[in-house]
Amino acid sequence: MKQAFGQAGASGAGLVLLLAIAWEASVRTGWIAADAWPAPSEVVRLFFEPRRLTVLLHEAGGSLSRMLQGFLIGSLAGIATGIVMGISRRAFATLDPSFQLLRVIPVPALVPPAILFLGLDDAMKITIVAFAAFWPVMLNTLHAVRGIDEALIETARTFKIPVARRVRAVILPAAAPLIMAGLRLSAASALITTIVAEMIVGAGGIGAYIVLMEQAARMPEVYAAVIVLSVAGYAINRGMLSLERRWLPWNAALGQA
Amino acid sequence: MILDIKRALLVSLVGLGTAAHAAEVAVKVGVSPIIDMAQTYAAVGNGYFRQEGLDVEAIAGGNIVALLPGLPAGQFQFIAAPIVTVLQGVASGIKFRIIGPGSAIVAPSPDISPIVARADGPIRNPKDLEGRTLAVPSLNGNLWLYSRAYLEKKGVDLAKVRILEVPFPQQFDALVSGRIDAASMTEPFATRATESGKGRIVGYPYTETQPVFVSVVLVAMADWAQQNPDTVRRFVRAYLRGQAYANLHKKDAEGVKLISSYTKLDPAVVGKIAVPDFPQTVDIKAIEETARLMVRHGLLKSAPDIKALVHVP
Numbered sequence: 001m002k003q004a005f006g007q008a009g010a011s012g013a014g015l016v017l018l019l020a021i022a023w024e025a026s027v028r029t030g031w032i033a034a035d036a037w038p039a040p041s042e043v044v045r046l047f048f049e050p051r052r053l054t055v056l057l058h059e060a061g062g063s064l065s066r067m068l069q070g071f072l073i074g075s076l077a078g079i080a081t082g083i084v085m086g087i088s089r090r091a092f093a094t095l096d097p098s099f100q101l102l103r104v105i106p107v108p109a110l111v112p113p114a115i116l117f118l119g120l121d122d123a124m125k126i127t128i129v130a131f132a133a134f135w136p137v138m139l140n141t142l143h144a145v146r147g148i149d150e151a152l153i154e155t156a157r158t159f160k161i162p163v164a165r166r167v168r169a170v171i172l173p174a175a176a177p178l179i180m181a182g183l184r185l186s187a188a189s190a191l192i193t194t195i196v197a198e199m200i201v202g203a204g205g206i207g208a209y210i211v212l213m214e215q216a217a218r219m220p221e222v223y224a225a226v227i228v229l230s231v232a233g234y235a236i237n238r239g240m241l242s243l244e245r246r247w248l249p250w251n252a253a254l255g256q257a
Numbered sequence: 258m259i260l261d262i263k264r265a266l267l268v269s270l271v272g273l274g275t276a277a278h279a280a281e282v283a284v285k286v287g288v289s290p291i292i293d294m295a296q297t298y299a300a301v302g303n304g305y306f307r308q309e310g311l312d313v314e315a316i317a318g319g320n321i322v323a324l325l326p327g328l329p330a331g332q333f334q335f336i337a338a339p340i341v342t343v344l345q346g347v348a349s350g351i352k353f354r355i356i357g358p359g360s361a362i363v364a365p366s367p368d369i370s371p372i373v374a375r376a377d378g379p380i381r382n383p384k385d386l387e388g389r390t391l392a393v394p395s396l397n398g399n400l401w402l403y404s405r406a407y408l409e410k411k412g413v414d415l416a417k418v419r420i421l422e423v424p425f426p427q428q429f430d431a432l433v434s435g436r437i438d439a440a441s442m443t444e445p446f447a448t449r450a451t452e453s454g455k456g457r458i459v460g461y462p463y464t465e466t467q468p469v470f471v472s473v474v475l476v477a478m479a480d481w482a483q484q485n486p487d488t489v490r491r492f493v494r495a496y497l498r499g500q501a502y503a504n505l506h507k508k509d510a511e512g513v514k515l516i517s518s519y520t521k522l523d524p525a526v527v528g529k530i531a532v533p534d535f536p537q538t539v540d541i542k543a544i545e546e547t548a549r550l551m552v553r554h555g556l557l558k559s560a561p562d563i564k565a566l567v568h569v570p
Contacts, residue, residue: 202324
């Protein structure tokens with residue numbers, strides 16, 4: 001199996017390399033000559049300039065910090081709400097209509113009222129990220145709790161296990177695989193939302209950096225920031241997958257990866 | 258006994274420090290890293306605000322129009338904003354007051370916003386735009402209004418010109434690829450377009466329509482300004498010093514250093530591009546003309562009383 005994974009990994013890396021070469025070739029041959037399409041060699045060169053690299057990493061750190069805080073708040077709220085709505089029919093009936101209305105609101109539409117009530121600093125951005133991170137986790141938790149094998153619930157009731165212990169020892173472990181999947185979705189959503197909020201409002205982060213560099217007509221810096229984002233997103237996803245493998249080794253849904 | 262003296266000294270030092278800090282008034286100003294804000298960055302960087310006893314915190318945003326709602330919300334007390342957006346806000350009931358000038362485009366100084374067409378294309382003068390596509394950075398904004406006013410002044414039938422919204426950084430690519438026929442650009446993109454040899458200047462919508470165009474003004478909320486006249490006076494004094502500095506050093510090494518430090522523009526580029534003027538007074542007549550054009554092009558139902566809007570501290 002390791003060999004199979006190794007081969008798969010190599011061909012994956014190979015494709016990325018091929019795309020990069022195609023990009024470079026398209027610029028060198030003059031096939032695509034546009035302001036917004038710098039050569040990857042120009043972009044990569046920026047990573048070797050200490051001052052530029054420091055700025056990029058500093059902004060990335062700010063974005064990731066905001067994203068993490070929003071993700072944690074939104075996910076915890078999502079898990080708690082999902083469990084409550086999964087267990088209680090009444091809670092579901094009360095909350096669901098409002099949730100259905102709220103969850104489709106796109107981030108740019110949220111920003112003006114957010115500025116009004118929360119200001120322009122990190123608190124506002126973290127709140128918006130938490131809002132975006134909440135939905136995938138809440139929905140997955142809800143469905144996971146609802147889908148738990150009735151036999152488990154009945155057994156717990158028969159033994160008169162109190163609700164709190166039932167949640168901790170029966171419901172959470174049974175719902176865990178779906179919840180983890182929801183967390184992975186929500187992490188991606190949190191990263192995107194953080195960047196979008198920063199692009200709109202500014203004041204720090206990779207999103208604001210991208211907009212600033214665009215306005216200064218420095219496209220190689222823009223792409224360098226995009227690469228940092230892609231790598232961050234990839235790392236976060238792989239990190240969460242390995243956490244999942246460690247905590248939920250029985251989860252067949254993870255497959256061979 | 259020595260310990261007592263030390264303790265007494267420490268306490269009094271802390272006390273003095275807090276007292277000195279307490280004498281400073283804390284205010285926040287909304288900024289965006291664009292050339293028009295050079296005066297604010299200069300006033301902060303050169304300590305003008307501090308010298309007036311003001312502790313100014315700059316709240317940075319990417320887009321001034323997106324930032325503007327923060328003023329009525331009380332997130333900051335001052336902001337330099339585009340005149341068209343300010344007047345529209347006033348018309349919809351937001352109590353802005355113009356308390357100082359911002360940037361202005363004044364002929365014969367180089368105009369920062371030309372209409373640029375393809376050098377090898379068919380568009381040589383405004384009339385050629387009939388039946389073609391013109392890009393502006395944002396519909397219903399400063400440049401949209403003045404591009405229309407300019408075309409009208411040059412006898413172009415506006416109904417025959419298709420106006421599209423394309424953000425500044427993407428305009429040159431769209432022009433060269435033929436997706437648009439002309440674009441109302443700004444610096445540094447305008448200079449890049451002409452220097453590349455692929456762009457040709459058709460005209461200047463600001464200065465050819467109106468020799469003095471007040472582009473950006475310093476605003477505060479009417480109620481707050483009325484309740485804090487001393488703070489407003491001090492802020493405006495320091496701000497005007499920033500205006501003078503920015504205007505004086507527009508093209509020299511100091512100015513280039515200031516502008517490139519916060520806009521992140523390459524210093525060599527800053528030296529080449531056109532930079533707006535930073536006047537000391539608010540030109541009411543120029544704003545009245547803008548308001549008139551806004552009514553003519555459907556941005557306002559009626560022109561507000563500009564004199565009443567200007568709140569000179």
